[in-house]
Amino acid sequence: MQAMAEREEHHVLAGNVQVDDAYLGGERSGGKVGRGSENKIPFVAAVSLTDQGHPLRIKLTPVPGFTLKAVALWAKAHLAPYSAVFSEGLACFSAVTEAGCRHHPTVMAGRKPKDVPEFQWINTVLGSLKTSLSGSYHAFDFRHDAARYLAAFTYRFNRRFDLATLNERLLTATALCGPRPLRLIRVADGQC
Numbered sequence: 001m002q003a004m005a006e007r008e009e010h011h012v013l014a015g016n017v018q019v020d021d022a023y024l025g026g027e028r029s030g031g032k033v034g035r036g037s038e039n040k041i042p043f044v045a046a047v048s049l050t051d052q053g054h055p056l057r058i059k060l061t062p063v064p065g066f067t068l069k070a071v072a073l074w075a076k077a078h079l080a081p082y083s084a085v086f087s088e089g090l091a092c093f094s095a096v097t098e099a100g101c102r103h104h105p106t107v108m109a110g111r112k113p114k115d116v117p118e119f120q121w122i123n124t125v126l127g128s129l130k131t132s133l134s135g136s137y138h139a140f141d142f143r144h145d146a147a148r149y150l151a152a153f154t155y156r157f158n159r160r161f162d163l164a165t166l167n168e169r170l171l172t173a174t175a176l177c178g179p180r181p182l183r184l185i186r187v188a189d190g191q192c
Contacts, residue, residue: 003170003177005151008158013048013059014080018122019087019096020045021066024133024146041146042066044074045129047121048083055121057158060129060150068095075099088119129153 023040046059059078063070072095079085081100087093089107096103106118113123132153159166 001148001152002180003174004155005148006177007173008059008151008154011057011059011158012078012080013046013057014083015051015056016049016053017079017083017085017101018047018049018119019085019093020119020122020126021090021092022060022126024062024150043146043150044071044078045122045126046078047125049121053121055125058125058154060154062146062150066090066092068092071095072098075101086118088116125157128157 022043022045024043025040041062042065043060043062046061048056048058050056061074061078063074068091071092075085075096076099079096079099079101083096083101084104085093085096085101086104086106089105093105094103106116108116113119129150133149155170156166159169162169
């Protein structure tokens with residue numbers, strides 16, 4: 001998963017990009033509920049679209065929170081300038097303009113995702129992610145492992161056009177990544 005994460009970190013999304021706020025994890029018994037739960041890891045979900053409106057590449061990136069500063073930093077690292085960014089109106093996404101992008105918010109006003117077809121692909125990606133994680137991993141530490149699990153899903157999604165070479169490409173990515181002692185991986189996660 002670390003090799004997948006390293007291969008994905010340099011790709012940027014360009015053109016028409018749909019973004020949404022999302023969370024990994026859930027409430028713990030006796031803990032805070034909703035977005036304030038200490039077991040929830042916020043991440044930005046984004047999908048770039050072809051000119052025909054089909055998904056091309058995705059980014060699933062943990063962020064410290066959905067603030068203007070966090071989204072501006074995310075946009076500068078993961079979006080190409082002049083991209084058109086479409087969001088469901090969360091105020092922090094206006095910060096993509098600091099990365100030279102145009103922001104096109106759509107206020108949801110209580111509508112369900114199925115009632116807003118212009119966000120079909122970002123909602124499909126998030127639904128696929130949820131199904132993939134719940135079907136493959138029965139328990140993992142969201143706080144420490146979120147970035148790698150999201151990167152592994154992203155890596156596979158972004159290479160779906162050539163599944164025949166996926167294993168070979170992953171082997172190459174792993175060889176190019178080189179050894180990563182557990183100590184260094186924990187430092188990257190903020191555990192040490």
